[in-house]
Amino acid sequence: MARGKSQFKNKIPAQSRKKRHKTGSQTPVQQAFDAAIASHQQGELDKAEEAYKKVLELQPDHQGALHYIGAICLSRQQYILAQKYVQKAIDSCPTYGLAYTTMGCIFHDQGEYTNALKYHQKALEMASQYPETYYNMARSLQRAGHPYEARQFYEKAISMSPKYDKALFNLGLLLQELGEIDEAIEAYQHLLKLIPNHHKALVNLAGCYEQKGQQEKAQDMLYQAIEIDPHKARVITSIVSLLLASEKYALAANVCLHVKENNPNSIEAFSNLARIYRAQENYQACLDVLEEGRSLWPDDTSVCSAFAEVYDEMGETEKAEAYRRQAQDIKEEQDNQLEPGGPVEFAFEVEE
Numbered sequence: 451m452a453r454g455k456s457q458f459k460n461k462i463p464a465q466s467r468k469k470r471h472k473t474g475s476q477t478p479v480q481q482a483f484d485a486a487i488a489s490h491q492q493g494e495l496d497k498a499e500e501a502y503k504k505v506l507e508l509q510p511d512h513q514g515a516l517h518y519i520g521a522i523c524l525s526r527q528q529y530i531l532a533q534k535y536v537q538k539a540i541d542s543c544p545t546y547g548l549a550y551t552t553m554g555c556i557f558h559d560q561g562e563y564t565n566a567l568k569y570h571q572k573a574l575e576m577a578s579q580y581p582e583t584y585y586n587m588a589r590s591l592q593r594a595g596h597p598y599e600a601r602q603f604y605e606k607a608i609s610m611s612p613k614y615d616k617a618l619f620n621l622g623l624l625l626q627e628l629g630e631i632d633e634a635i636e637a638y639q640h641l642l643k644l645i646p647n648h649h650k651a652l653v654n655l656a657g658c659y660e661q662k663g664q665q666e667k668a669q670d671m672l673y674q675a676i677e678i679d680p681h682k683a684r685v686i687t688s689i690v691s692l693l694l695a696s697e698k699y700a701l702a703a704n705v706c707l708h709v710k711e712n713n714p715n716s717i718e719a720f721s722n723l724a725r726i727y728r729a730q731e732n733y734q735a736c737l738d739v740l741e742e743g744r745s746l747w748p749d750d751t752s753v754c755s756a757f758a759e760v761y762d763e764m765g766e767t768e769k770a771e772a773y774r775r776q777a778q779d780i781k782e783e784q785d786n787q788l789e790p791g792g793p794v795e796f797a798f799e800v801e802e
Contacts, residue, residue: 479508483515495522513543521552524559532556547577551586558586563594581610585617597624613644619651631658647678653689660701672705690722694729702726717747724756733764749784751777 476484486501499522505515520535533556539549554569570587577583588603604621608614622637638655641648656671676685686709693702706723709716720743727736737760744753754777761770 479505479512482508483512486515486518490518490522495525498522511538511542513539513546513549516542517546517549517552520549520556524552524556527559529556529560545576547573547575547583548580551577551580551583554590555586558590558593561593563590566590567594581607581614581617584610585614585620588617589620592620592624597628600624601628615641615645615648618644619648619654622651622654626654626658631661634658649675649678649685652678653692656701657692657696660698665701668701669704669708672701673708676705676709686716686718686722690725694726699726699730715746717743717750720746721752721756724760728760728763731763733760736760749780751780754780 482501482505486498486505489495489498489501499519502515502519502522505512506519509515516535516539520532520539523529523532523535533553536549536553536556539546540553543549550569550573554566554573557563557566557569567587567590570583570590573583574587584603584607588600588607591597591600591603601621601624604617604624607617608621611617618637618641622634622641625631625634625637635655635658638651638658641651642655645651652671652675656668656675659665659668659671672689675689686705689705690702693699693705703723703726706719706726710719710723713719720739724736724739724743727733727739737757740753740757740760743750744757747753754773758770758773758777761767761773
């Protein structure tokens with residue numbers, strides 16, 4: 451499973467937003483820190499970092515400013531710098547639970563799960579009121595090979611925050627890996643009620659239905675994933691890749707045929723359908739799809755290159771070389787049609 455994003459990198463946990471005094475009664479440090487928090491919550495990380503540094507000019511050991519600069523550094527994968535700032539926050543206030551969580555995330559993102567778990571355990575002792583604390587513990591347990599313990603922590607995070615989408619998605623994925631398909635379906639369905647256009651949840655839910663032999667439901671989920679995303683090329687390719695990885699050839703082919711039926715000029719549908727047949731070593735079907743594609747896009751070098759690769763696998767090197775030459779000829783002809791040095795530019799007098 452790919453590493454998910456750690457919490458606290460780019461946002462402030464909702465529960466940590468304490469009530470502030472009215473501006474007139476605030477100290478300069480409080481005012482500066484509030485301004486930094488506001489920028490951070492808006493996702494303006496550069497501005498937030500500068501604002502936190504202004505806080506440190508006024509109070510060098512300010513635990514919050516030190517911690518959140520470290521969190522910003524973590525979001526940029528500046529691990530050494532992140533660790534330096536977060537450690538200073540911990541030194542400034544050894545009971546600052548959120549800093550231990552962020553330190554755990556720093557180690558997690560570097561693959562040091564033993565150290566990550568050590569800091570997450572510390573965070574639980576001091577910041578057990580935050581669902582993010584349980585979520586990040588679950589992530590590290592899952593990566594460290596403790597799926598059943600991870601499940602308990604995901605479920606705890608969700609019980610504290612029922613709309614915790616990242617926890618729901620990871621729980622669904624974990625249950626799917628454990629073979630608890632019905633429970634995984636429940637997790638994904640819960641998530642889709644919150645975020646109906648969650649592409650990855652739809653694809654994974656399709657996988658669950660496929661494992662249960664419910665092919666029509668699986669296809670429906672994949673079709674929804676395609677329809678909700680405007681970047682269909684990326685979606686189709688990612689769905690086919692997922693299905694090919696688990697050798698679900700028929701389901702992958704049905705997805706491409708569905709797209710092809712609704713959009714006959716979708717080059718992605720053709721190219722991915724060819725990929726599927728090639729993965730099955732059904733070379734004649736692959737060649738038929740490529741031939742249909744070439745009739746639609748005679749000047750597309752990728753089609754010729756695909757022909758060459760298929761003939762290479764079939765051991766027909768002469769045909770493969772002929773298609774490579776054809777691809778090169780098309781490319782040279784297209785290059786010759788371009789103006790030398792790029793398009794013509796006109797100069798205009800500057801208006802005073």
